[in-house]
Amino acid sequence: MGTGPVSTLRFDPRWARILDELPENLEGLQRLDWLHRRLPPEEARQVAEFADLRRRARGKLVDAGHLWLTRKGLEQATDARVAALRAERLRRVCGDEAVADATAGLGGDLLAMARAGLVVVGIERDPTVARLLRANLEATGLEAGVICARASPHTVRTDWLFVDPDRRTGTRPGAGGRTGPRRTLDPRRWSPSLEELLAWLPRLRGACLKLPPALNPAALPLPPSLCRSLEWVSLEGELKELCLWTGELAAEEPRTATILRRGAREELAGSPLKVPPLAAKTAETVAWIADPDPALTASGLLGRFARRVSAAPLAPELGYLGACEPNDSPAAAFYRVIDSTPLDRRRVRAMLARHDIGPIVVKKRGLQETAAKLAARLGGKGSRPGLVIAAKLERSRRVFLVRKHES
Structure with missing residues (x-):
């Protein structure tokens, strides 16, 4: 969970007592008013943001109610279940043996390693974020x-390394006129860059490099001699990360979908x-x-799963x-x-x-039209809601009326 450029964030550990006393039922202006009665305006604003980030982190991070977070840090933080795995x-x-977290940030991954019983050392270049990291260790008792x-x-003298390179290169326009981080898939622009990391790996017994989930690993200039394996991890149906495991940490099989x-x-x-x-x-x-x-x-292991469950692709x-x-x-929803019928508005409505179906939810693959537009265009006039799968098959476009299998 890298932090990027050195921050201008203010942090005072004395604010911990204020946050502990802050009533849970206060929101927005009420919360800010409560803080203004106890702190100078700028400090009140900063503490209000810490409180908001803690609430947003619930369900994603262990001990969220006690952690010191930043907006960027929370955005980049690994879900606790993935980090624990x-x-x-x-x-x-x-x-x-000691493991180094080379891009420790606020400690999302480091705390999971410490909680698992690992001897871990966090490296963080931003002095303020390093203070927050120490405060998070103290708050969690790790x-x-x-x-x-x-x-x-x-700076890292361990045989084992974990690194989540910072991939932010600036800002991009966001909703409501806000700006958000711009991330790059170009490994030359990461911090540390892939070139730096590859030069580092021969000194190590093993490393775990966290990569963008959307990255095609075939595009990485990895030396053929590098002992490695790749792991794609999803959580509740959302692809969360791609990890490159090297050296003694590499798995026997070249690819794993978890x-x-x-x-x-x-x-x-x-x-x-x-x-x-x-x-x-x-x-x-x-x-x-x-x-x-x-x-x-993403892992290219769909064919293996299909073979295991006696299934086959509907189309290439x-x-x-x-x-x-x-x-x-x-691993799949059935x-x-x-x-079923060809994707024609009249035939779909018939x-x-x-089946007395009116409004529909659409799942689709291989079609340019959005699911929302398809639902609006194809929905029927019946009394019951329905679920359809729309797909571009090898010779036709087809709509399937379906019911989800509950295991």
């Missing part, structure tokens, strides 16, 4: 070293496997459609799978096909009318 893997290999410096082989959903965890590992798509006529008449988790599609490169029966795996 990674820390568990580090603990299994590194044991009692132990870790903190070094205020730019991460390099000279899916965390509703308290369950599933892993699929191996090399990409091509599974032929269904014949065009068969695809139009499937009994079940599977919508795979994004970790499967589409993503949806056709199957004869459902599966309770958290939908029973009730009816199909919906046969």
Whole structure:
């Protein structure tokens, strides 16, 4: 969780008592008024922001109500469940040996490592953020070293490394006239850059490099001699991270998709496997459609999952799978096909009318039109809501009226 340029943030640990006393039921102006009666205006504004960030962090970070956060830090923070999973893997290999978090920031990943029992040292170049990191360690009762410096082989003397390079290169326009961070997929512009990290790796026994989930790893200039594996991690159906594991931390299989959903965890590992798509006529008449988790599609392991559940793609490169029966795996949502028809407004509405369907929710792949526009254009006049899957098949565009399988 890197922090980027040196900040101008103010921080006073004495504010902890004020935050502890702040009534939970106060919002907006009431909260600010309460703070103004106890602090100078600028301090009151800063403490109000800390309080707001703590509330927003609930459900994402452990001990959110006691952490010192910044807006950028919270945006970049790893969800606690994902961070704990990674820390568990580090603990299994590194044991009692020290691990360096080279881009510690406010400590989202570092705290998870310390909580897992790892000996960890955090490197943070921003002095104010380093103070916040120390305060977060104190607030949670966890132990870790903190070094205020730019991460390099000279400041990190451990055999094991975790790094989440800062990928922000400036700002971009956002909603409501606000600006947000602009992130780059160009590894030359990360901090530390990929070139710096690759020069560092031969000194280490193992490393975990957190990469952008949308990155195509084939585009990375990795040396063929580098012992490595890749892991895509999703949480509740959202792709969260891509990690490059190197050296002794690398897995036996080159790729792993790790899916965390509703308290369950599933892993699929191996090399990409091509599974032929269904014949065009068969695809139009499937009994079940599977919508795979994004970790499967991003990792290229969808074919392996299809083979495991006796399914096949509805069309080349589409993503949806056709199957004869459902599966309770958290790696895909299965939908029973009730009816289907070509994607034609008159035919779709006739199909919906046969089942007394009115407003619809649309899931779609391979079509340019948005799901919202399709729902508005195709919705019927019946009394019941419905769910449809719209897809571009090999020879046609088709709409399937479906019902989700509840495992």
